[in-house]
Amino acid sequence: MPSDHLTRRSLLQGSAAVAAAAPTLASAGAATARPTAKGETGMIPVELTVNGREVHLQLDPRTTLLDALREHLHLTGTKKGCDQGQCGACTVIVEGRRINSCLTLAVMHDGDTVTTIEGLGTADKLHPMQRAFITHDGYQCGYCTPGQICSAVAVLEEIAAGVPSHVTDDLDRVALSDRELRERMSGNICRCAAYPNIIAAMNEVAGEKKA
Amino acid sequence: MKPFTYSRATSVADAAKTAAAMQGARFIAGGTNLLDLMKLQIETPTHLIDVNHLGLDRIEPTPEGGLRIGALVRNTDLAADKTVRRDYGVLSRALLAGASGQLRNKATTAGNLLQRTRCPYFYDTNMPCNKRKPGSGCGAIGGISRSLAILGVSDACIAQHPSDMAVAMRLLDAQVETVGADGVARAIPIADFHTLPGDTPHIESALKNGEIITSVTLPKPIGGTHVYRKVRDRASYAFALVSVAAVFGKDGGGRFAFGGIGAKPWRTPAADAAASSGAKAVAEAALSGARTTYHNAFKKTLVERTLASLYRQKEARS
Numbered sequence: 001m002p003s004d005h006l007t008r009r010s011l012l013q014g015s016a017a018v019a020a021a022a023p024t025l026a027s028a029g030a031a032t033a034r035p036t037a038k039g040e041t042g043m044i045p046v047e048l049t050v051n052g053r054e055v056h057l058q059l060d061p062r063t064t065l066l067d068a069l070r071e072h073l074h075l076t077g078t079k080k081g082c083d084q085g086q087c088g089a090c091t092v093i094v095e096g097r098r099i100n101s102c103l104t105l106a107v108m109h110d111g112d113t114v115t116t117i118e119g120l121g122t123a124d125k126l127h128p129m130q131r132a133f134i135t136h137d138g139y140q141c142g143y144c145t146p147g148q149i150c151s152a153v154a155v156l157e158e159i160a161a162g163v164p165s166h167v168t169d170d171l172d173r174v175a176l177s178d179r180e181l182r183e184r185m186s187g188n189i190c191r192c193a194a195y196p197n198i199i200a201a202m203n204e205v206a207g208e209k210k211a
Numbered sequence: 212m213k214p215f216t217y218s219r220a221t222s223v224a225d226a227a228k229t230a231a232a233m234q235g236a237r238f239i240a241g242g243t244n245l246l247d248l249m250k251l252q253i254e255t256p257t258h259l260i261d262v263n264h265l266g267l268d269r270i271e272p273t274p275e276g277g278l279r280i281g282a283l284v285r286n287t288d289l290a291a292d293k294t295v296r297r298d299y300g301v302l303s304r305a306l307l308a309g310a311s312g313q314l315r316n317k318a319t320t321a322g323n324l325l326q327r328t329r330c331p332y333f334y335d336t337n338m339p340c341n342k343r344k345p346g347s348g349c350g351a352i353g354g355i356s357r358s359l360a361i362l363g364v365s366d367a368c369i370a371q372h373p374s375d376m377a378v379a380m381r382l383l384d385a386q387v388e389t390v391g392a393d394g395v396a397r398a399i400p401i402a403d404f405h406t407l408p409g410d411t412p413h414i415e416s417a418l419k420n421g422e423i424i425t426s427v428t429l430p431k432p433i434g435g436t437h438v439y440r441k442v443r444d445r446a447s448y449a450f451a452l453v454s455v456a457a458v459f460g461k462d463g464g465g466r467f468a469f470g471g472i473g474a475k476p477w478r479t480p481a482a483d484a485a486a487s488s489g490a491k492a493v494a495e496a497a498l499s500g501a502r503t504t505y506h507n508a509f510k511k512t513l514v515e516r517t518l519a520s521l522y523r524q525k526e527a528r529s
């Protein structure tokens with residue numbers, strides 16, 4: 001099995017296996033996949049626009065968008081927490097919408113535009129949401145933070161677009177409130193429980209937007 | 212994940228034909244349920260047919276005054292649709308009570324209907340499960356069954372249907388429109404779409420081999436006050452222990468559908484008929500034939516209390 005098919009489970013099976021496999025991850029993009037049932041190599045060309053850059057990949061169809069970003073494009077800002085849609089650490093913005101990159105295949109996104117935390121801003125030129133997270137201490141260990149920030153940016157756009165949520169009283173009147181922000185951010189778990197500070201950061205950015 | 216090949220379908224007919232012709236082929240829409248199960252090798256398709264590019268993502272009025280919802284309409288878009296918000300509020304509410312913002316951006320109408328159970332033993336491949344491996348037994352019966360179903364269950368399987376959206380669809384008498392491998396289209400009433408476990412819990416819907424869902428239609432709006440109440444272990448981002456979808460009419464009548472308690476989205480004519488008699492009567496009618504375990508017997512009480520809270524909410528509004 002080529003190294004780009006490491007699953008979280010096989011990673012967890014032992015640190016020795018991890019140590020042995022990790023160095024080969026870098027060349028995973030070039031590896032040839034084991035022939036599939038039909039006798040083809042099984043590799044599929046995938047073209048993405050990631051953070052404004054066009055990239056061409058040859059991928060085993062099993063590669064999730066998350067693994068394509070991390071293991072093939074080395075954009076390791078996006079994190080893998082649960083790998084099953086339950087934590088939000090892998091949140092990226094695809095075609096303008098936030099999604100869990102662990103629960104979608106890269107081949108399904110051929111031709112799509114992807115924004116990751118690396119594309120929102122840089123250390124020299126922070127995105128307002130990144131700056132607000134720093135100002136308000138919106139993280140401790142930082143593992144969930146890239147997903148939180150991608151989600152937070154998209155949430156403000158969803159509210160602006162009038163997309164209702166579970167806590168919206170009148171489905172036709174969507175307004176910003178702490179309650180709305182909390183509900184909309186429920187797909188991003190933070191083990192360090194930075195939640196109140198994340199809400200403060202989002203409120204600041206929302207306020208700046210309005211002003 | 213087991214290796215598989217992948218193709219993008221070019222037409223509905225082609226997708227259905229390919230799916231029927233290739234053993235082990237499956238459609239993939241949002242992928243949020245299928246991929247999760249493939250990672251655990253609970254689902255092991257050998258070929259994936261991507262149905263995302265078939266133009267099935269529109270919501271449009273039907274000549275009968277209802278609404279046709281494309282199979283690939285995302286849960287977010289369906290919940291936010293102006294007509295759905297205005298005329299089918301219970302559907303918006305049910306969708307918004309499910310999963311997370313990220314997941315709803317991917318999850319589709321068809322995929323949501325066909326999502327598989329959240330029975331913990333179905334997910335644990337070390338345990339017996341008749342649904343996952345026919346004939347292997349049921350880990351949940353006699354196991355920890357707190358989340359599982361109390362209606363429509365069998366000796367082979369007591370799994371609950373996990374969808375919120377499907378409960379509202381059941382309430383609204385939706386029809387599932389499909390195209391078969393032979394190219395023939397048909398409409399399946401939602402009441403007949405999901406099947407009960409019986410001796411064959413691995414069969415979960417009326418779909419035939421290769422049959423693809425193209426849309427779900429809603430009859431014309433029924434008015435009334437639309438509510439959806441979901442009771443769960445967390446305030447957000449958790450599956451239902453019990454959920455109730457209801458539409459209350461001005462005349463004191465109403466209709467009810469239930470999630471979290473049935474092997475499929477649950478609705479009985481007797482419960483609707485009891486609407487004017489209040490929560491207790493509705494609960495009694497809906498729960499007729501319920502079969503509980505030590506762990507999930509609380510769901511009966513929870514159904515009645517959830518209904519009572521909905522009645523109070525309705526009265527407070529009127």
Ligand SMILES: Cc1cc2nc3c(=O)[nH]c(=O)nc-3n(C[C@H](O)[C@H](O)[C@H](O)COP(=O)(O)OP(=O)(O)OC[C@H]3O[C@@H](n4cnc5c(N)ncnc54)[C@H](O)[C@@H]3O)c2cc1C
Pocket residue numbers: 084085086237238239240241242243244245246247262282308309310311314317318319320321322323324325326373374375376422423424425448449450451
């Ligand atoms: C962490 C988490 C929490 C969740 N919480 C909730 C919740 O609270 N409430 C809730 O209701 N749901 C919840 N979900 C489930 C979610 O709603 C489903 O995963 C989603 O709706 C499935 O849609 P999809 O388009 O991604 O389906 P896919 O995963 O693409 O497909 C699911 C199934 O449908 C079949 N299929 C897809 N399209 C078609 C078609 N057009 N014709 C025929 N067959 C088709 C596929 O072959 C597959 O078998 C949760 C999921 C996760 C991961």
Ligand code: SF4
Pocket residue numbers: 328330331332333339340341342343348349350351352359367368369370412
């Ligand atoms: S209840 Fe159904 S899904 Fe759960 S273990 Fe038993 S057979 Fe499997």
Ligand code: FES
Pocket residue numbers: 079080081082083084085086087088089090091100101102103
């Ligand atoms: S890694 Fe994708 S949701 Fe947890």
Ligand code: FES
Pocket residue numbers: 138139140141142143144145189190191192193194
């Ligand atoms: S900052 Fe540590 S998990 Fe969120």
